């Protein structure tokens with residue numbers, strides 16, 4: 001069974017007479033244990049697609065299923081089988097790492113007798129066991145991201161959605177996150193669906209990549225196959241990105257004020 005199945009998924013914002021089509025007929029199948037990357041310029045529709053797949057936003061049309069559960073009709077089934085690390089901060093910085101996980105354990109319905117063991121195992125897995133009782137506002141950006149990963153995987157979901165998991169992180173913290181994502185796949189066969197603006201990240205981590213532009217899928221394949229489509233010997237993922245999303249006459253490539261302020265806010269909080 002495919003872990004993520006998407007057919008013609010569409011999201012429109014605004015009035016029916018003049019809608020903004022943020023995601024336009026997106027289709028995709030992701031297999032168990034696959035690490036799939038979604039790339040695209042600011043405002044391309046990446047976060048909107050993730051929000052629909054995680055049941056946070058209703059789709060305007062089309063359908064999708066996660067681990068066999070329909071995102072519209074079986075939202076609770078989907079929610080139990082996914083972990084989600086959003087772009088914005090998802091921890092309470094006035095609590096300790098342990099307390100943040102305790103809240104999530106209760107929310108996910110982890111049985112009381114298992115909670116302590118599960119939380120300590122999760123903290124150990126992301127390398128935060130020695131700082132479990134420190135307030136999160138004393139953590140570095142990389143530690144916060146790892147705590148968010150522990151939160152998102154506490155209930156052992158088969159599918160993990162990561163919206164720009166390494167935004168605002170230094171190269172060392174970024175590499176630690178990459179290792180953690182690969183480790184989750186290796187240890188638990190976790191299927192990962194992530195968005196990123198780092199081409200190297202997509203190249204190193206992802207089995208396959210889809211390129212989104214103006215809400216539409218303009219390319220899809222393995223990093224090697226995508227590079228081979230670019231008329232450039234020794235093409236990099238940067239070349240692939242530019243090839244499929246270049247449009248210097250529009251402002252779409254640069255995103256809106258809203259896109260920029262959201263991204264900056266996230267990076268600033270983590271950095």
Ligand SMILES: Nc1ncnc2c1ncn2[C@@H]1O[C@H](COP(=O)(O)OP(=O)(O)OP(=O)(O)O)[C@@H](O)[C@H]1O
Pocket residue numbers: 013014020021022040041042043044045046047048049255256258259260263
């Ligand atoms: N709630 C909303 N109301 C109206 N328009 C929206 C809303 N959310 C997103 N949009 C618009 O939909 C388009 C896609 O936005 P989205 O945030 O999904 O892009 P993105 O690819 O994730 O961008 P970034 O890389 O900057 O995070 C943008 O033009 C955005 O302004």
